[in-house]
Amino acid sequence: xxxxxxxxxxxxxxxxxDKLLSxxxxxxxxxxxxxxxxxxxxxxxxxLGAVPIAKILYGEGGRLFAAACVLExxxxxxxxxxxxxxxxMGETMPPEIPLALSYGIVSTVSSYEGARLLSERAxxxxxxxxxxxxxxxxxxxxxxxxxxxxxxxxxxxxxxxIRFEGLYSHLQRRSTAFDRLQxxxxxxxxxxxxxxxxxxxxxxxxxxxxxxxxxxxxFDAVRGAAFLFGYxxxxxxxxxxxxxxxxxxxxxxxxxxxxxxxxxxxGCEHPLKxxxxxxxxxxxxxxxxxxxMSHVGEAEVHGRRAKVIGVVCMDLVMVDVTDIPEARVGDxxxxxxGSIGIFEYAGFSGGYHNEYISLLSRRVPRVYVKxxxxxxxxxxxx
Numbered sequence: 001x002x003x004x005x006x007x008x009x010x011x012x013x014x015x016x017x018d019k020l021l022s023x024x025x026x027x028x029x030x031x032x033x034x035x036x037x038x039x040x041x042x043x044x045x046x047x048l049g050a051v052p053i054a055k056i057l058y059g060e061g062g063r064l065f066a067a068a069c070v071l072e073x074x075x076x077x078x079x080x081x082x083x084x085x086x087x088x089m090g091e092t093m094p095p096e097i098p099l100a101l102s103y104g105i106v107s108t109v110s111s112y113e114g115a116r117l118l119s120e121r122a123x124x125x126x127x128x129x130x131x132x133x134x135x136x137x138x139x140x141x142x143x144x145x146x147x148x149x150x151x152x153x154x155x156x157x158x159x160x161x162i163r164f165e166g167l168y169s170h171l172q173r174r175s176t177a178f179d180r181l182q183x184x185x186x187x188x189x190x191x192x193x194x195x196x197x198x199x200x201x202x203x204x205x206x207x208x209x210x211x212x213x214x215x216x217x218x219f220d221a222v223r224g225a226a227f228l229f230g231y232x233x234x235x236x237x238x239x240x241x242x243x244x245x246x247x248x249x250x251x252x253x254x255x256x257x258x259x260x261x262x263x264x265x266x267g268c269e270h271p272l273k274x275x276x277x278x279x280x281x282x283x284x285x286x287x288x289x290x291x292x293m294s295h296v297g298e299a300e301v302h303g304r305r306a307k308v309i310g311v312v313c314m315d316l317v318m319v320d321v322t323d324i325p326e327a328r329v330g331d332x333x334x335x336x337x338g339s340i341g342i343f344e345y346a347g348f349s350g351g352y353h354n355e356y357i358s359l360l361s362r363r364v365p366r367v368y369v370k371x372x373x374x375x376x377x378x379x380x381x382x
Contacts, residue, residue, distance in 0.1 A: 002381035004374050007365035011250040011283040014337070015048050017056060017370040019230060019245040024057060026241040027227050030211050035218045038087060038204070040225035041076065042068035047288065047360035048229060048246055049378045051079040052368055058084060066223055070096035070105060077103045087132060087166075089223075091142065097121045100129070106165060107131040110142045115156040122161035132166035132202070135189050137182040139172045146185055150192040157198060166202035166221075167193070171210050179210065183217040208232060231342045231353065246357060247337025248364075250283040252301075252329050255321065264310025264318045270295050276309065277322040281333055284315040288360035289335060292349035293317070300334040301327050 028037060039062055041050040054065055054076050065080075066087045067073040073086040080086075085106060092100050092107040094117060100107050101122055109115045109131045122129040133153050136143030144152055157164055169186045171179050183205055190200050203219040208227035211218060226232060230244035258264060258276045281299070285291040289312060297308035299319050306319035306327075321327040336345045336357075346353040365379030 002365065002377050002379045004367065004377065006381070007367050007377045007379055008249070008332075009251070011248075011281075011287050012365045012367050013047070013049075013360055014247040014249060015053075015366060015368050016243075016245045016247075017368050017375065019243040020053065020056065020228065021060060023228050023230050023242055023245065024060060024062070026238075027208070027211070027224050029241075030215070030227075031222065032215060032218050034220075036064055036202075036221040037062070038064045038066045038221055038223040039228060040066045040089070040207075040223050042066065042072060042089070042225075043358040044072075044360075044362075046225060046229060046354060047357040049366040049368075050076060052366065052376050052378055054080055054084075056368075064221065070100050070107075073105045074099055074103055077105065089134075092118070097129075098125065101125055101127045104130065108134050108142070109156070110134050110136075110144060112152045112156050115159060115162065119156075119159035119162050127161065129162045130165055131162065132168055133164065135167065135169045135186055137169040137185040138174075138178060139170050139182075141170075143169060146189070149189045150196070153189075153193060154196050154198055164198075164201070166204065167200045168202075168204045171205065171207065173209065176213075179214060180217075183214065212236060212238075226354065229357075234343075244337065244342055246342075248283075248289070248335045248360070249337070250281045250333050250335060252279045252321075252327060252331045252333060253282050253316075254280040255327065255329055256280075265294075265313055266311045270310070272309065274322070276320055277325075277327075278309060278318045279306070279321045279327055279333075281317050281319060281335075282315070283335060284313045284317055286314045286361060287364050288356075289317060290349060290351060290356060290359060292351060297335075297348045298340065300338045300340055301331065303339075305339075306333070 039057055044050045045053045064085050066089050068090045070088055073088050076086045087106040118129040134143040135149045190203055204221040206222045208224045211222040230242055258278050260274050261271050263271050283289045291312045293308055294311045298305045301324050304324050306321050309320045310318045342353045346356045367374050368376040
């Protein structure tokens with residue numbers, strides 16, 4: 001059994017459930033009456049743990065969730081009651097279709113051929129394929145082109161064994177003007193379908209940023225993730241309503257002295273400039289602490305900053321605690337959280353915040369804390 005002591009022995013992620021719930025409620029307050037909220041839990045909820053978070057939010061009334069692929073969606077469906085819906089925002093690949101059908105997963109359709117294949121497999125299985133159609137309004141990843149969307153969607157809806165449940169797109173966030181153009185393009189496709197007698201059950205466009213930046217384009221639903229986890233751009237007008245819910249922590253496993261001119265870790269690109277008291281930490285790039293943090297990252301030790309020295313190794317990293325004499329073996333060190341916010345954390349090495357927290361590997365236990373006490377732990381051991 002994975003106890004708290006085991007989970008926090010080496011390196012772990014701590015998720016503050018009170019902050020998570022506060023952020024979720026704050027997101028709902030941003031919505032106009034009748035607008036629904038899809039909680040996007042792709043990439044293991046951006047590293048925070050998709051299944052525990054889905055269960056927590058289901059308890060808060062959340063029923064709409066989204067994933068990037070079918071296997072992520074299956075994991076959520078297995079963990080949640082039957083009335084929870086999961087939308088796959090990526091492509092449902094041909095071998096995944098039977099799973100999507102058997103679990104009642106909502107697929108994204110971006111082409112007539114994709115819809116035809118869904119219809120064919122569903123008819124063969126005696127089931128109904130549920131799906132949303134995605135329109136490429138300018139991001140140029142997935143979706144029907146603007147030129148083909150209306151005709152193709154109207155045509156595919158004549159296929160058997162399918163159920164059309166929504167129409168959506170995704171902002172490129174190139175500029176405010178282009179965001180608004182994308183919204184108008186999506187509305188145009190909706191209106192053209194309506195003129196042909198096609199009812200669009202749900203229209204959605206906005207993500208965590210768009211939902212507060214463009215309330216007039218919330219339509220029937222928004223899709224949120226980053227806001228829930230506690231971060232959004234600095235121009236968000238109500239920063240007091242959002243709190244970062246994740247901390248990444250580790251422990252000091254060794255403290256030793258190194259002389260000026262010595263190098264720590266692999267290679268010798270950055271020899272020490274002074275006699276240094278170095279602390280070795282039980283975390284590395286295989287845990288999700290990026291190798292790009294070598295020589296530039298910072299950690300929090302006893303409320304003070306310690307610079308990463310040497311190369312971040314697969315399982316270990318060193319920090320300079322020369323000016324933190326109270327540091328001892330076994331002490332907790334905060335790599336992310338505390339005084340180190342997500343944007344500063346990613347900025348140490350010029351990284352991207354969503355990527356850096358999504359890198360957290362499965363060997364890092366997730367500890368869920370409420371009112372300062374652990375209420376759940378997710379890790380290798382059941």
